[in-house]
Amino acid sequence: MHEMSIALAVVDQVEEAARSHGATGVRTVRLRIGELAGVVPDALAFSFGLACTGTVVEGAELVTETVPGRARCASCDDEWAVGMPPRLICPVCDRATAELVSGRELLIAAVEWHDDPADPRVREPISQEG
Amino acid sequence: MCRVVDLQQAVLAKNDATAEVLRKELAARGTAVVNVLSSPGSGKTALLEGELLLARERGVTAAALTADLATENDAVRLARSGLPVKQVLTDGLCHLEADMLAGHLHGWLAEDTRLVFVENVGNLVCPASYDLGEALRVVLASVTEGEDKPLKYPTAFGLAHLVIVTKTDIAEAVGFDEAAFRANVEQVNPGVDVVLTSARTGAGTGVLLDRALAAAEGTAVHMPVMAQARA
Ligand SMILES: Nc1nc2c(ncn2[C@@H]2O[C@H](COP(=O)(O)OP(=O)(O)OP(=O)(O)O)[C@@H](O)[C@H]2O)c(=O)[nH]1
Ligand SMILES: [Mg+2]
Ligand SMILES: [Zn+2]
Ligand SMILES: [Zn+2]
Secondary structure (H helix, E strand, O other): OOHHHHHHHHHHHHHHHHHHOOEEEEEEEEEEEEOOOOOOHHHHHHHHHHHOOOOOOOOOEEEEEEEOOEEEEOOOOOEEEOOOOOOOOOOOOOOOOEEEEEOOOEEEEEEEEEEOOOOHHHHOOOOOEO | OEEEEEEEEEOOHHHHHHHHHHHHHHHHOOOEEEEEEOOOOOOHHHHHHHHHHHHHHHOOOEEEEEEEOOOOHHHHHHHOOOOOEEEEEOOOOOOOOHHHHHHHHOOOOOOOOOEEEEEOOOOOOHHHHOOOOOOEEEEEEEHHHOOOHHHHOHHHHHOOOEEEEEOHHHHHHHOOOHHHHHHHHHHHOOOOEEEEOOOOOOOOOOHHHHHHHHHHOOOOOOOOHHHHOOO
């Protein structure tokens, strides 16, 4: 089960980001997982709970958004939902000229955290702040 | 105080970056890694035994690395070719990652090695997500596994540069429907080649070696639709 490896990579990156922003706790981690990423969200959620133990990420809620697989045909410009199992041959012209538009994402989209008001870094403006 | 920071970071960014560095380093000296994926028991070791023997006969400098959760059996089998072989025990991990491979190749691989065959852990799910810096990714399915394997493991088959059917000597006995298998492969990976092999009869032996050598020489490999977009 490689979801544990994926979870560790997520925790690692969130920890790094949290540290560089002077955060003292993480409330939510938002992931975007494509249908074709080869990752099972439930297994990942389970592993995530274990992976964040003892880190600044401990106790954070994991929110995953599934990104549907979509493809576009370079010949006829048709765009379709590939489904599962995916159909990557164009349903209109039956040609093998597809490009994948989405579905392979495995991204940490956003992180929500608590700041330590005593940390001077917190007062610096953060450009990506949402 | 609480804030939201938009990260948009790829989870596997580190692995992908390590893989890319390894691929470039090896390509610069004319070396290609062949990443071999399949379910447990599909015949990875048997196929590689044939390819390594042939490589030895033809004087191709090749090496092999085989990853398993336990036992050195596969390395013992592959080492009979007389070529350098290394067994990697993954310590419970169900797949290889790029930094593991880079670590194992470092200081072990002879400078003039053209091909490194990597037998990944027998598993069609986890290894599919990890780029190892390979020039050629091969996915195997034996005739006993059912024609719908490509649909059940679309990420593995969808990212293959080459698909190899193994154990064709028993295809008839198990009623393997080649046309159905090919159609299923085509659905998830349009345009990829499907090669039929048997380690028993020797049918198809050498196809993988030729493709691997071509890749080492810089010949472009098939580009799977699924490999085109990677956020
Ligand atoms: N009939 C037949 N049997 C084969 C062939 N290739 C492999 N086998 C048998 O299939 C079994 C598994 O083969 P291996 O080569 O060990 O398979 P593997 O994929 O390396 O297995 P793991 O490393 O354990 O995942 C063995 O009993 C082999 O003898 C073949 O071409 N024909
Ligand atoms: Mg084996
Ligand atoms: Zn796994
Ligand atoms: Zn079309």
